[in-house]
Amino acid sequence: MLFNSVEFLLFFPLVTLGYFVLPGRYRWAWLLAASVVFYAFFRVVYLAILAATIVIDYAAGRLIEQAHGRRRKAYLVMSLVANIGVLAIFKYYNFLNDNISGLYSLLHLGAYPLPALKILLPIGLSFHTFQAMSYTIEVYRGHQPAERHFGLYALYVMFYPQLAAGPIERPQHLLPQLHAHHSFSYERLRSGLLLLAWGLFKKVVIADRVAVVVNQVYDHYPQYTGFPLLFATACFTLQVYCDFSGYSDIALGAAEVMGFRLMKNFDRPYFAQSLRELWQRWHISLSTWFRDYVYQPLGGNRQGSARHALNLLATFTLSGLWHGAAWNVVAWGALHGLLLIGGTWTRPLRQRLAGAAGLTRVPRLHAALNVACTLTLFGGALAVFRCATLAQAHHVLGHMFTGLGTQLSHPTQWLALASELGLPKAQLAIAALAVSVLFLAEWLQGGGALRLRLLNRPAWVRWPAYYALVLSILLGAYASADPDFFYFRF
């Protein structure tokens, strides 16, 4: 079920009401049943895969806790193999198969025997698999007791707000909340609903609108050079952020209404002054997952700069692979690893240059330049991410500046050029206005939690703001060809 659907409009109040009306001992069952229904809306057969991993990881958790020595490790490995195996079959099998088959024909080894599988990637597979793996790893590390209640463990994996696209929760954070009794609270209701509406605004007003330009240009990329490619990439930078952080906001808001506090997944990443900082603010639940379970075990930054660089590169390449089974996405991850290594190595030099240029005396300008550079690097790398293949990425990056001088020599033509990319001028104006509102809100957020500040204002300030938000969603929503959330495909 999509958050931006009619079904969810009925589902959410019904489930929330049922949750509070039911006695505490039945609530987990109610939420689990609701989560099953939520997931079944995508495709019922996916439930079987989820059920299998839930049973395996629940059993693994119990066995790890009871076992000692090498057996403990063996059970952990069993759980990891099962989870990665599911990912390997559903997400990476065809990718590997294609590449090995290509290698076969390149080396003239004859006919490749294994056929491609005709399977669809279950929605959110990478998210709930990683969440399940974090449970068994934490039990193995002794940070989390194994969950005895099978239903609550199933709910930990299937909790509907974060089932399809995260945040990837940790057992220490979510499981105690699933055990706890949550009373209805007016404050949580309005705070959660406000966050939910804000997420919806980001998704349906901004992300779905700019997606039209992105799809038009990237789906017909040989037609374009220069400005259209740059503009579509800028739009994609907005789309992917508004889409994914919008989803996270809706998830956090829906959970908050019922009394659950999910992990914060985005913290104004486009105000980050370096790529390192951006990754600490972007998809936080995944970044910290890779930090805790890949980067730190590899040695982190504790074993010299060469090893540190290697660890960064390996972690980001794996993160790229997590995002998609395609070489361009792996390259996108590796590119970020390289950019971070470059950023670490050139930091003293950049600081000296900034000092010599006098930028340290104007910290605001310095910060603004840092933000601009970070966004440019991040956006440029996103072009690789958005493309379907490495060849397309090569073409797009190679033609991004072709003819740009001529195209932009007449500023009056910019709008005309932009409006020929799928969105008429009026829609572009609405998108620009909505993006301005977004960045203004995020800038204000820098001075403290904007939502809490708004909630503490008098009613005559609060309610017009709520009305404006609701009306902007009702009147400003835009339909893209694909209403799904972008990160569902992972």
Added chain:
Amino acid sequence: MAAAFLLTVRRLWRPLVLLLALVAPLEGYLHYRWRRMMHRPTQEYLDKLARPAPGQTRVLVAGDSHPNNAFTAGALPDSVANIAVGSDGLRDVELKLRALLARGVVPTCFLLEADDHVAAIAREAVNNESLVVLGVDAADYNRVYDRAISRLKHWTLRHAPLTDVRNRNVLFLALSEQLQQSLGTLHPPMLRPGAGQTWTGLPAADRARIVDNRRATMLGATYALSPLLRASWIRILALCRSRGIRVVGVRYPLTPEYLAAQAYYYDLRPMRALLLAHPPDTLLDYTHAFVRRPDYFEDADHLSPRGGAAFTPRLLTDLRGVLTKRPVRARP
């Protein structure tokens, strides 16, 4: 718990009533405008078509703005119903046909648009899916569009079409165009140059730009057939044949400039191949019918009302000839 609920209700009822007072009239107005402006391709239209005399409609015309513009409504006899709507794709046509057949409207003859663009990959994304869904069976819709909308969603769309964001966007676009027209500020670059204005009345530079724009819109950067639209074409033919409906493929008139651009930029053989492999019972080709009469067009590829008035009797005459042929036997 109950106390907290009561407190919430006490705190919220006034602002919520105010919100409702703001939203309800607005939504009511939008719904009213929707019914007025988007009425034609919806359930009511299809029902109306079926209601008066189901046996009477003998010829059904379907397609996009080409057939929509090509016929003068008043000049069509009662036995001909034109259900073509701008931007209808082959899948929309298929769905409408299925919906009509389900309602008991079985035409003798089905005029299926066979222009080069109808199955082009560039037209895959151009359709009236969100409008057509209102008048058709949910299962048909899911099958033809490879979607999975629930019965609940289908029911909701039927009774509250503006819950679909695409429908809202279409309505807002229509409303804004209407407003701009009434203010006299609407001068779109390609369509509907204005009352009384003709293709030949436009400056040559504008015509060249419009042709370039239109051919890219209709046929894309490179021309290829869409497997989905191709499949829909084949299904339409099979459906008609199973009911004994004669399919007449019609290729509508185009301006000489547009035809020249088509010939220059594209290899259109894939459509010819489709017509050869899966031919309609009869093919009427009028693409070059008005190359000497560019004044019959209102833009690069649409007949003006004057052009429609000239085209309608010509097609009806040809059609009479086609209909005198031996009836098509149903081949299930």
